[in-house]
Amino acid sequence: MALPPATTPGPAAAPRLRLSWGAVVPGLLLLAALAFPVLFRLPYHRDVVIKLYLYAMLAQAWNILAGYCGQVSLGHAVFFGTGAYASSVLQTAWGGNPWVGLAVGVVIAVALSQVIGYPCFRLRGHYFAIATIAVGEIVHTLAINWEFIGGARGLTLPIRPDALADFQFATAKYPYYYIILSLLILCLLVSWRIERTRLGYYLRAIKEDADAAQSVGVPITKYKLIAMAVSAAFVAAGGTFYAQYVLYIDPDSVLPLNLSILICVLAVIGGVGTLWGPLVGAAVLIPLSEFTRVKFGGTGSAVDLLVYGALLTLVAVFQPTGLVGLVQRLRRR
């Protein structure tokens, strides 16, 4: 191979990949994922995997904006909270349907992403990252002090019998599993499409050198906004899912800076800017965090964060392409 693509798989590498990995591995993974609830019947196991899919989906959505387009958002919890609150308030205040709430949440989050993105995209690099932290903290504080949406006490959703129409499956649980799996697959498919279309090339051009991209005629703000909208839509859907799954939300569970951070950590450790990175990151770290929580008890001792932090620094310094990049490097040997 004359030209090894550094961070992004170029079109030259695609045909060979498609034969070996590209079709077989995702197919097997999908089969395993579909069969999982049949094989594992303990609620605990299902809960861990549901969380894994949820966070993988969030990290995947973040990756569209940060990984492909290079705009590091440290405020993605805003969109998660938007989705969670939109559907919950719709139900508690007006007796609406959660599926309608999901759609409403996505629409509001997309609108919000444009309102936040349009001014903030004038900022480059570190400045943009800091601005998104500020936006996240503003929204968090507003939610704590907004009595209509429950303030700091949060919102408890009315518990209903299991029904698809009500988006509640408290006794069976497995429908939650298939819903979040579908969302994850949809998000992966969208990322996959983006990688292979003009949009994906534009985004990566903006990431590599925004000025150069602009000078050859890429409308950079427009494409950043598109990436942000797609990203926000999926994260908001994840927020609605979380609210329906846990049936209780408050600003500290759906809007904290820590959630925004966790989303990035998963994507970066797995492999930022790659299709499989966020899923790999979640598949490694979410069970690890559950394990340490069981082993060391609660989050009080912060063992999971200790590991996350150390891994994040090590990956950033020694393996910037993440676990996926590491595997690719080993395979090339």
Add this chain to the structure above:
Amino acid sequence: MLSLPSAEVLVQGVLNGVLMGCIYALIAAGLSLIFGLMEIVNFAHGEFLMLGMYTAFWMYTLFALDPLLSVPICGATLFGLGWLTHKGIIRRILGAPMLAQIFATFGLGIFLRALAQFLWTPDFRQVSNPWIQGPVRILGISVGLPQLVSSLASLLAFGFLYWFITRTETGAALEATAEDRQAAALMGIDTERMFSLGWGIGSACVGVAGAFLAMFFYVFPYVGSLFALLAYVIVALGGFGSVQGSLAAGIIVGVIEVVGGLLIAPAFKYVAVFLLYLIVVLIRPQGLFGKF
């Protein structure tokens, strides 16, 4: 909703804001120095501050050393930490993509915070009986003595920093390295050493600030996050790399915080600060005093 506070309360609030602003400015100056030198934001800056505060707290608890006396110890400890951070991490990511640069220090911050919680529990600690405590009255306005002393000391440290950068040979070498890395290297300046020194001094700033903060603020693993957030805002407001800009911006933020809290509601004081920041960087992305 808007209720106007009395003139006396407002004056007192503004004065307190100015005092806190001086301390914020010292914290932000360290961040700004590092950014100006190598265009890297230290996302673990708040955690460095937290370690500075814990150093002062443990010196007091274990050796009965007042925070005022442990100022040099905290400064030196953090200088060492900053130096090591550059040697161990930053040196390796200078040419790396922005994502790697952000997450290298970001991960360090998460790690240090979790380490503090793991070693010393999430409890809120406090230096129970420091030498300097209680309020004083100046011209009929009541201010906290620790705040007053801390802000004066911060100004002193600030003056020292300014003197060091503008009047000493090493400071000139630092400035030259910040201006143009390659040209400085051609002039025989050991830029590698300058970077380490910059990280050391930048971190020593929060060590000093931490010792003073420990006199009147609770010490806990997450204490750095709030101050770091304000420091980013101050640095962006003042202009990245502009040490003087941080002083002006620090005081502005201190005042906005208090006045915003008085005019709207205490819960919204940081909303006022962050909104001001967003408005300023949108109008002037380089900050109030930034050159680029």
